[in-house]
Amino acid sequence: MSEFNYQGLFAERAPITTRGANRHAKYDFAVAYPDPDTLPLTGLVEALSTALEREGRDLAYYPVSAGYPPLRELVADKLRRDRQMDVTADDIILTSGSGEAINMLIQAMTDPGDVLLTEEYVYLGTMRQMRLWGANVVGVKCDDDGIIPEALDETIRAQEAAGRRVKFLYTIPTFQNPLGWTATLERRQRMLEVCQSHGVPILEDDCYVDLRFEGEDVTSISSMDDSGQVLYTGSMSKIIAPGVRMGYLVAPEMVRERALSFKSGGVNQFAALAIEEYLRNHMYDHIDEENQALRAKRDAMLAALGEHFGNRATWSKPEGGLYLWLTMPEGTDLAGFQDQSFSEGVGYYSGSMFSPEGNGRHMARLCFGHPTAQTVSDGIAELAAIFERNGIFQGK
Amino acid sequence: MSEFNYQGLFAERAPITTRGANRHAKYDFAVAYPDPDTLPLTGLVEALSTALEREGRDLAYYPVSAGYPPLRELVADKLRRDRQMDVTADDIILTSGSGEAINMLIQAMTDPGDVLLTEEYVYLGTMRQMRLWGANVVGVKCDDDGIIPEALDETIRAQEAAGRRVKFLYTIPTFQNPLGWTATLERRQRMLEVCQSHGVPILEDDCYVDLRFEGEDVTSISSMDDSGQVLYTGSMSKIIAPGVRMGYLVAPEMVRERALSFKSGGVNQFAALAIEEYLRNHMYDHIDEENQALRAKRDAMLAALGEHFGNRATWSKPEGGLYLWLTMPEGTDLAGFQDQSFSEGVGYYSGSMFSPEGNGRHMARLCFGHPTAQTVSDGIAELAAIFERNGIFQGK
Numbered sequence: 001m002s003e004f005n006y007q008g009l010f011a012e013r014a015p016i017t018t019r020g021a022n023r024h025a026k027y028d029f030a031v032a033y034p035d036p037d038t039l040p041l042t043g044l045v046e047a048l049s050t051a052l053e054r055e056g057r058d059l060a061y062y063p064v065s066a067g068y069p070p071l072r073e074l075v076a077d078k079l080r081r082d083r084q085m086d087v088t089a090d091d092i093i094l095t096s097g098s099g100e101a102i103n104m105l106i107q108a109m110t111d112p113g114d115v116l117l118t119e120e121y122v123y124l125g126t127m128r129q130m131r132l133w134g135a136n137v138v139g140v141k142c143d144d145d146g147i148i149p150e151a152l153d154e155t156i157r158a159q160e161a162a163g164r165r166v167k168f169l170y171t172i173p174t175f176q177n178p179l180g181w182t183a184t185l186e187r188r189q190r191m192l193e194v195c196q197s198h199g200v201p202i203l204e205d206d207c208y209v210d211l212r213f214e215g216e217d218v219t220s221i222s223s224m225d226d227s228g229q230v231l232y233t234g235s236m237s238k239i240i241a242p243g244v245r246m247g248y249l250v251a252p253e254m255v256r257e258r259a260l261s262f263k264s265g266g267v268n269q270f271a272a273l274a275i276e277e278y279l280r281n282h283m284y285d286h287i288d289e290e291n292q293a294l295r296a297k298r299d300a301m302l303a304a305l306g307e308h309f310g311n312r313a314t315w316s317k318p319e320g321g322l323y324l325w326l327t328m329p330e331g332t333d334l335a336g337f338q339d340q341s342f343s344e345g346v347g348y349y350s351g352s353m354f355s356p357e358g359n360g361r362h363m364a365r366l367c368f369g370h371p372t373a374q375t376v377s378d379g380i381a382e383l384a385a386i387f388e389r390n391g392i393f394q395g396k
Numbered sequence: 397m398s399e400f401n402y403q404g405l406f407a408e409r410a411p412i413t414t415r416g417a418n419r420h421a422k423y424d425f426a427v428a429y430p431d432p433d434t435l436p437l438t439g440l441v442e443a444l445s446t447a448l449e450r451e452g453r454d455l456a457y458y459p460v461s462a463g464y465p466p467l468r469e470l471v472a473d474k475l476r477r478d479r480q481m482d483v484t485a486d487d488i489i490l491t492s493g494s495g496e497a498i499n500m501l502i503q504a505m506t507d508p509g510d511v512l513l514t515e516e517y518v519y520l521g522t523m524r525q526m527r528l529w530g531a532n533v534v535g536v537k538c539d540d541d542g543i544i545p546e547a548l549d550e551t552i553r554a555q556e557a558a559g560r561r562v563k564f565l566y567t568i569p570t571f572q573n574p575l576g577w578t579a580t581l582e583r584r585q586r587m588l589e590v591c592q593s594h595g596v597p598i599l600e601d602d603c604y605v606d607l608r609f610e611g612e613d614v615t616s617i618s619s620m621d622d623s624g625q626v627l628y629t630g631s632m633s634k635i636i637a638p639g640v641r642m643g644y645l646v647a648p649e650m651v652r653e654r655a656l657s658f659k660s661g662g663v664n665q666f667a668a669l670a671i672e673e674y675l676r677n678h679m680y681d682h683i684d685e686e687n688q689a690l691r692a693k694r695d696a697m698l699a700a701l702g703e704h705f706g707n708r709a710t711w712s713k714p715e716g717g718l719y720l721w722l723t724m725p726e727g728t729d730l731a732g733f734q735d736q737s738f739s740e741g742v743g744y745y746s747g748s749m750f751s752p753e754g755n756g757r758h759m760a761r762l763c764f765g766h767p768t769a770q771t772v773s774d775g776i777a778e779l780a781a782i783f784e785r786n787g788i789f790q791g792k
Contacts, residue, residue, distance in 0.1 A: 003648070004597065004625035009563055010654050011529075014504045017656040036456035041448045044666075049441045059639035060432035060766060096492060100660040108410045132657060133407075167405055201400065229400035243455035243665030252399070258406050260413040261528060264496045268664040269639030270440075370456060 025347030027379030033370035047277035063266030067094025084223035098247035146183025149190035175208035175321030178365035212320035213295035228252035300373035304380035322369035421743030423775030429766035443673035459662030463490025480619035494643035542579025545586035571717030574761035608716035609691035624648035696769035700776035718765035
């Protein structure tokens with residue numbers, strides 16, 4: 001069989017993406033999956049059945065590009081109530097996960113060479129998409145209270161001085177992925193002020209905000225702005241299931257009509273019907289149940305780290321979300337050891353996978369959402385044992 | 397409220413897309429919707445319930461990027477059996493409708509200025525995507541047997557002589573949208589030969605192939621090639637429901653790994669589970685039922701056209717699919733009259749909407765999938781009445 005040769009036929013910008021099957025270590029702290037035992041499976045089937053009975057014949061139509069109107073209404077209600085945002089269903093586009101919303105904005109706003117700002121550590125899939133469209137991804141220094149406003153101001157000035165256009169700041173202010181902190185109210189205000197002074201829009205990614213099991217909500221950055229400078233995305237993937245791929249974008253009309261060009265058809269109407277019916281009846285009960293499960297897992301991880309890592313590392317104490325951030329002494333090579341740890345039974349992602357500049361080789365994100373609390377405990381003990389026998393605690 | 401000004405922040409390539417709510421005329425022959433009465437709603441809910449019971453916990457994982465393996469197995473089996481293709485599940489990526497598959501390939505293979513070939517009339521959404529990525533869309537002359545091989549050869553030569561690179565030929569050989577014909581076996585062979593002689597890959601879009609209610613299947617172009625030169629896409633949207641947004645791409649590894657970079661996350665796992673379980677048990681029974689309904693509607697449209705249009709127009713007699721192609725005398729302006737017809741109660745899309753060159757103003761696509769047979773009859777009578785009272789039959 002002579003293989004047709006496609007070399008020379010690909011677009012210049014098209015990179016090679018090889019993604020095999022998702023592999024899972026025995027103890028998988030690498031990928032941010034939610035709790036499988038609180039997935040609302042029965043509830044979703046019942047909701048779908050009810051919704052299809054009511055309006056399933058409309059599945060014969062292609063869905064409107066902004067997505068199922070009743071689900072957009074439900075999202076708008078929720079954002080007004082929970083995030084103090086002044087929005088209606090018309091401001092919202094449903095997307096295939098929040099990932100599609102982010103990708104649409106990247107494509108609508110990035111010419112090659114433009115700068116997109118992120119926190120100093122950022123989800124690798126987002127960074128990959130930004131670079132695919134030619135962006136310079138520039139991380140902004142953070143501390144435990146969020147992005148440092150002075151650093152944000154300096155970074156924007158430096159990029160503009162170098163003749164580059166800063167197109168937007170992408171931020172996850174609540175349960176930041178991967179760092180786990182939540183930006184304080186004051187920091188949110190100052191971030192917004194700095195961005196206002198430079199005319200730089202903000203894309204606020206609030207996809208983890210419902211996963212709070214401790215402490216008080218901090219209001220959205222979007223709610224502090226009435227000029228349309230803050231774009232906003234969220235997700236149902238975290239409160240229903242990642243597999244449902246349902247997120248949304250909130251943006252002014254002139255942004256929506258650009259972003260829509262980069263949308264891959266309507267979202268799954270089948271999932272939209274089920275989710276709307278389910279959430280309308282069960283949203284907060286379900287979130288409470290899920291968060292109780294997550295809290296127990298976080299507690300198990302904190303306790304196990306205290307027991308097995310003691311003063312040989314530091315780690316964040318997140319009030320919500322699916323992961324914490326582990327910091328080992330400078331010089332420890334968690335990045336280089338990641339594959340070995342996986343093959344010995346414990347998966348994690350090192351900090352350098354999340355850094356635009358490749359920093360954080362001595363840091364790692366540990367996700368506690370998917371395993372049981374007992375498995376979290378056992379896995380942290382195992383990770384300590386693996387580190388011990390491979391000399392990682394000695395800074396190798 | 398001072399509105400933040402995004403002008404100057406958008407990417408140069410980002411067009412404005414305004415899509416309102418989908419409007420439907422009283423008699424809607426414009427959009428290619430399937431029959432709502434044979435949507436397998438109860439069957440899908442039952443299938444989802446069964447599938448979630450079996451493996452719903454896996455919804456907590458993000459789906460693998462190629463999509464739910466059992467559904468890829470099912471598609472591979474079907475393509476081997478029905479389309480004589482030599483494929484396995486590993487050759488297949490599930491996509492959000494066949495539209496996403498097409499978009500992924502356009503993005504992976506098009507640099508600005510490259511030529512993409514299509515039939516002389518092509519689905520407007522596909523043409524829009526091609527142009528979004530900078531392609532020159534060039535239509536190739538067709539007759540009732542499909543693309544004319546000599547025209548294909550000449551077109552490729554002319555484009556290459558002009559210094560342009562032809563990246564692929566996009567074709568819907570079965571129940572072509574909008575023309576409705578099916579390319580003959582001989583034409584398929586000759587199209588492939590012409591493309592082979594020029595080193596131009598083919599993207600075969602077979603998304604309507606299951607909707608045959610008359611005549612004999614013609615085998616896929618893909619089955620005639622063992623070099624990987626023919627890429628292939630299909631869809632479950634036509635045999636389940638458009639709202640489920642489930643399609644697939646079959647391509648060699650080196651193409652898949654480029655195309656994957658332009659995929660918006662995994663497909664909806666929730667829909668994939670339901671569809672796999674449903675199709676595994678009911679696929680051919682369901683297709684038969686759907687096609688009996690479609691045949692009755694096509695018959696109603698042919699009869700009504702004969703009665704009310706008589707010798708004042710010609711039209712195709714499709715053996716499957718969702719539409720036929722109406723041709724009025726040259727000079728009749730169906731394009732200019734489209735909005736007026738809509739407001740008087742009958743929707744259609746004029747030929748010029750499907751033509752890269754804006755040809756076909758005296759032609760129109762009429763879809764018979766969604767209305768009942770009685771409504772099809774009434775609607776064609778009404779269309780003739782509208783044409784009559786507006787002087788369209790007099791060539792206005």
